[in-house]
């Protein structure tokens with residue numbers, strides 16, 4: 001009898017605590033936030049590419065991963081914003097194929113330009129940046 005009473009009291013207390021908490025959307029979002037962040041930090045691939053700061057700009061990706069070859073045209077790489085280097089490729093293959101080649105690798109062009117944690121969208125942004133003005 002005593003035990004039952006205790007459980008009863010505990011249940012009432014629990015309900016009171018839950019009701020006392022702010023159940024607004026913001027409050028709920030705030031409460032689950034730490035958990036959500038931990039999940040993102042643990043997801044290796046996604047965290048680096050689409051992590052806290054969102055996707056990196058094409059210019060940032062280019063400067064991190066592509067400039068080494070595409071800056072000076074190493075190994076025949078089409079150079080940054082040099083139309084004569086890019087236009088024939090765009091004409092011949094089209095943008096979709098260029099993106100596919102950048103993602104999968106193409107001759108001396110390594111897959112994703114060695115940017116292993118780049119998303120496809122970030123590779124696309126880097127290409128857009130490289131062909132800007134061409």
Ligand code: HEC
Nearest residue numbers: 065066069075076077089098101102107108109112113126
């Ligand atoms: C190790 C040097 C190297 C790095 C780093 C590199 N590239 Fe390249 N890339 C090349 C070379 C060489 C080619 C020309 C390949 C060919 O036409 O035979 C090329 C070609 C390309 C092409 C044209 C593909 C086609 O179908 O004509 C794209 C697009 C491209 N790179 C994107 C990128 C992007 C985006 C990055 C950075 C994320 C990057 N590359 C990093 C060497 C590199």
